[in-house]
Amino acid sequence: MTPEEILQGLYDETLVGNAPRVLELTNEALGMGMEPQNLLFDALIPSLEEVGARFERGDFFVPEMLIAGRAMAGSMEVLRPLLAETGVQTIGKFLMGTVKGDVHDIGKNLVNIMLEGAGFEVIDLGVQVAPEKFVEKIQEHQPDIVGFSAFLTTTMPMFKANMNALQKAGLRDQVIVMVGGAPVTQEYADAVGADGYAADASATVKKAKDLLQRKRALVSA
């Protein structure tokens, strides 16, 4: 296969969630001496972007998104150590968790897939994450962005509790806060003092990139 055929194959097979084939193609490409970042930025990420766009349009459904994410994750397991060696930077570090009292994670997991697909390093704390745990993990991982997810109107008030905990720990100014989940609105995000809100997985990626860019511009200015 030519490098072009490999890239096209990776794109197509990721799109349909064919994990074994994606892994094969990844290994074949590396065997031919192709660069890991080449595979990531010219095949895997564009493919996941297409998955997200189709999902947003209602052409793709939850299982298709999950298997595409899994196919990409399989390839990333091989690529991640190589990318680290070559010093390729992720575009940012995203710490994610469902708030305390809430065990819903499907939406959050979809967002994680799209964020990884866009080049973020995602650290997922899972569900039922208490404010103290967010604080502890922010100190440990130093993420650029932290995401709070809530699926219930009754667990949304945990956003505010998390914000207070960040404030108290003196972390509020060093991390961007995004909130999301089915019942969450822009208005509510504003009310709790979050930096960003997005309605779905693709919108989260755009918003996260946008917030990150603004913050970096501010820092370098």
Add this chain to the structure above:
Amino acid sequence: MSAPRLETVLRSATKEVVIGHDRRFCIIGERINPTGRRIFQEQLRAGDLSAIERDVKAQVEGGADVLDVNMGVPLTDEPELLAKAIQMVQELTDLPICIDSSVVEALEAGLSVYQGRALVNSITAEDDRMELILPLVKRYDAAVIALPNDAEEIPMEADRRLELVGHVVEVATKEYGIAAADIVIDPLAMPIGSDTATALTTFDTMRRIREEHGLNMTCGASNVSFGMPDRHTLGAAFLPMAMMSGLTSAIMDARTPQIVDAVKAADLLLHHDEWGGSWIAAHRRRQAAAGA
């Protein structure tokens, strides 16, 4: 030996509805709920409850036996809103109500104005939730929905769900004096789109709850089809399978004839509709409506 099959009695001021294993399936109409409905939320925030009237009418006409009322609007006084909504719904219909909130004060406000015997939605197997809510259930002589999940997780194995059901029943009956018949278990119907083995676990859980505890069960039926195309078809297939496994009620949208009709057909096939009286009557009503 299998446990005796229990009956859960709900009442409004004038009407009684019984949930049970040998009875017609109980449809708990779910749409009196502002979650995800922006305009409705804004109206409620402004104190305008008029949309409730339309929602109640649609659920009643669709064949609901009980109405779920949820007033979870962020940034409002939920206890006050829920109490108002319940009074309003009780003026509009004689169906019993399922009072739906995880804000304890809202549940209490709702129970304090409710006339009859309500169903409280819901508790989990977490001791702190039970400690807050079960005394209210006892004081107001209500029934309660219990979810077999704890602070850590929604268990994906039937064994663990059964353990948690056992824990809830033990605590509710022994520590709070609530009758087992008044505990309605939600065996947790998860989205089929995120794991295509999940409904099998749910059916297995249902069979074992019926066999080991004889309890009534309910579930959020629309959750099953989340993220999938042709959601109504999935709902119409899921519910009869769940009924066969022991589900005796569901929180569902009664406005969807495809799903309601599937439930009615399953009632007939499971011998919950003797001589097909309800099935035939529904046919005549449709005929009359078409001829009118």
